[in-house]
Amino acid sequence: MRISVAADSLDGVAEQVVTALRERGHEVIPHGALSAEERDDWAWASESAARDVSEGRADQAVVCCWTGTGASIAANKVPGVRAALCVDAYTADGARKWNDANALAISLRLTSAVMLDEILDAWLAGRPSTDSADRANVAHLGEI
Numbered sequence: 291m292r293i294s295v296a297a298d299s300l301d302g303v304a305e306q307v308v309t310a311l312r313e314r315g316h317e318v319i320p321h322g323a324l325s326a327e328e329r330d331d332w333a334w335a336s337e338s339a340a341r342d343v344s345e346g347r348a349d350q351a352v353v354c355c356w357t358g359t360g361a362s363i364a365a366n367k368v369p370g371v372r373a374a375l376c377v378d379a380y381t382a383d384g385a386r387k388w389n390d391a392n393a394l395a396i397s398l399r400l401t402s403a404v405m406l407d408e409i410l411d412a413w414l415a416g417r418p419s420t421d422s423a424d425r426a427n428v429a430h431l432g433e434i
């Protein structure tokens with residue numbers, strides 16, 4: 291997959307997100323502090339990655355800031371983007387399954403290197419539920 295990755299600083303696991311995705315065979319499009327040319331504030335960096343998804347340049351995004359909250363809020367403002375702040379593998383699996391989330395938000399403060407690997411494995415293996423109630427919930431997100 292092509293995965294856009296944004297971070298507002300290189301603290302914590304920011305650069306490990308890029309390395310881990312490339313090791314798993316994905317093409318990474320870097321944004322914010324991960325790019326030499328871009329503004330690195332969380333709202334701008336996360337927006338850039340989310341717009342890649344919204345406009346078809348990327349299949350998914352991973353957006354990071356210190357808490358993960360600002361990055362997820364910014365990404366969720368972009369049409370068609372469903373960003374989920376995930377702190378463990380169960381949440382990441384559920385976000386893909388029940389929310390059909392297409393942007394993974396990560397807290398650089400909370401997420402250890404070990405947890406990041408677990409979260410990414412669950413996220414990348416996850417598939418959206420085909421259950422009609424789950425699909426109805428996801429479809430309604432586009433109507434709110």
Ligand SMILES: O=C(CO)[C@H](O)[C@H](O)COP(=O)(O)O
Binds near residue numbers: 331358
């Ligand atoms: O977690 C965040 C936003 O939700 C930011 O990473 C945090 O506010 C730090 O940003 P800055 O370095 O610009 O003060």
